[in-house]
Amino acid sequence: MSFIIVTPIHNEERNIGTLADQLAASTRKPDLWVVVDDGSTDRGADIVRNMELPMETIVLERSNQGGLIGGSAFTAWQYGVDYALERQSDFTHVMKLDADVELPPRYLENALADFGVDSSVGLVGGILVGKRDREQTVHVPGPVKLYSATAYKAMARVPRVVGFDVMDEIAIKAAGMRVSVRKDLHFTVRRAIGASQGLVHGRRRNGLVCRWTGYWTPYFALHALRYVARKPYLVGSVAMVYGYLTATPGPYPQDLTSAHAAEQRSKLRKAAKRPRSWMRDTYGVKP
Structure with a gap:
């Protein structure tokens, strides 16, 4: 097994040293860690x-190309992956790991074990815990995307722009592989999801991503409504709707956006039939 982690950073002085210490203490260290x-x-x-670290570590530098709205975090990640693959083309697993993740010592060891149990698994991740950051537990959160080499290659036609961490799962499933969400693997982040450039900006970006990735409109309406009760409360939901309504045509293939919308329609049908079990299974909430 050859395991690569790539971490894109933009002004992460407060976080990157902590992540480095956590990787050094991990029971399964990456064979190569690339920081971009x-x-x-x-x-x-x-x-x-x-820092003196117990795994091979490389720091690359490049100019910020378009900020988060322009997808710079994903193009920076790809920049690091491309560099790593020139050195280690026979990799078996590659991960996008954000700098603000609080990574438990056994997280990587346990996540990698899933690939050995089921050869159809293409993407593995745990769940983000804490009421502030509660998200659906049926998707792998963006800060901890761990792919097999086969799944990585299946994502070749997914543009590295905002929304990539939504459409990656759709492309992986379309290729016949499975996404494994390990609800026993918990992690946290040191700042609110989408808040690196301010919460209002993050909510507007969220709305744009929803439009680009093919959100079914009724599903988006419920999504925006859920954020009314989150900081910055009503303003955040208004910013999200604004981003959705003003978004330009998205860059993603139509078959993938259509598959995403179909998946959302299926979720709402399940929610309508069994709301209590759906809330429990999707959000870990006991109604």
Whole structure:
């Protein structure tokens, strides 16, 4: 097994050293950790360079290309993956791991074990815990995407722009592979999801992503309504709807966006038939 982690950073001085320490303490360390400094103006890259770590670590630098709306985090990740594959083309697993993740020591060991149990698994991840960040537990959260080599290759036609961490799962399923969400693998993040450039900006970006990735309109309406009760409360939902309504045509293949909408319609049918069990299975909530 050859396991690569790529972490894109942009002004992550407060977080990257902590993540490095956690990877060093992990019971399964990556064979190669690539940190891509995406146009930072702080000392994040130097912090990693000056650390003595028990795994091969490389720090790359590139200019920030378009910020989060432009998908810079995903193109930076791809930049690091491309570099890693030039060195280690026979990789078996590759991961996108964000700098603000709080990673338990056994997380990587346990996540990688899933691939050995079921050869059809293409993507594995745990669940984000904490009421502030509660998301659906039927998808792998964006900060901890762990792919098999086969799944990575199946994503070749998925553009590395905002929404990639939604459409990756659709492409993997379309290729006949399975997404494994390990509800026993918990992790947290040190800031609210989507808040790196401010919550209102993050909510607007969320609305744009929903439009680009083919959200079924009734499903999006419920999605936006759910955010009324989250900071910045009503303003965030308004920003989300604004982003959705003003989004330009998306970059994703139509068959994938159609499959995404169909998946959402199926979810709502299940919710209508068995609302209590759906809430429990989807959000880990006991109604």
